[in-house]
Amino acid sequence: MNDLRTRLARLLVEKSYREGDFTLTSGRKSDYYFDCKQTALHAEGSWLIGSLFNDLLGDVPVVGVGGMTLGADPLISATTVISHERGRPLAGFIVRKQPKGHGTDQYVEGLANFAPGDPVAMLEDVVTTGGSLLKACERVEAAGLRIVAVCTVLDREEGGRQAIKAAGYDLISIFTRKELVDAARS
Template sequence: MTDLKKRLAKILLEKSYIEGEVTLTSGKKSDYYFDCKQTALHAEGSWLIGTLFLELLKDCDIDGVGGMTLGADPLVSAVTVLSHAQGRNLPGFIVRKQPKGHGTNQYLEGMSNFRPGSRVVLLEDVVTTGGTLLKAIERVRDAGLEIAGVLCVLDREEGGRANIENAGLELTSIFTRRELLDAGKD
């Protein structure tokens, strides 16, 4: 798996990691921006993320994966498609930021693949404070699903892990910022 992580780090640093002062979704200032969608929408990047997430999920007894739109959309798709190719068949769902206002008017899409009490893992591209994840956690629990954990591509190590743990969940990341920079050096 180390070779896959190193390759993913190279793609992330090339396509998704931008140094320079930015304002994040949380309102915090940062000296770098991480736009994971650029890698998650790249064919090899998507395959690597899906493969690494599935490796992290190999011992988890879960019924599927999901996450908050838009960052988690390509992550959920990668995991669901690769899980099928591996014979595991993990369906996915997407959490809307707002209910669509018509039809079923619900926050979660893909719920016909799940039943109340289904065990799921949430996927996220980058975690800073965990604010987006906390909204997703609330909506997923309100929909009657049991959350078994949270996986992310990058943990910025800026309080998100502690906030997720305070919600009773464990956050597992493919990389922290330091790990990403170190892996990309080789």
């Protein structure tokens, strides 16, 4: 797993990590920006992320993974494909920001692959305050699934882990910012 983490860290720093003056989704100012989609949509990056999320979820009893569109979409696809390759197929689901307004008018897509109460993991690309991840968790639970794991590629260590813990979940991250920078240099 360490070799995969090192390879992913180098790719994330090359493709997704930028230093400068940025405004985040939360409205906070930051001296760096992490655009995980650039790496998650890269062939090797997708494979590495899917492999590492499967490693993190190895002993967690889940039948599927999902998260908020658009950031989690490539993470979900990568994780489900790798899970099939490894002989532990996980279904995927996507949480919409708004219900689609027609058809079933639901927030969560992919529910035909699940039974009520099924244990699932939430995936996120980056956690800052945890706000959007917690909103997605509420929608998933309202749809009848049971969240047993919450995972992210990067924990910015800016209060998100604590907010997620206060909501009753533990955050599992592939990297914190320091770990990412350190791993990319190794």
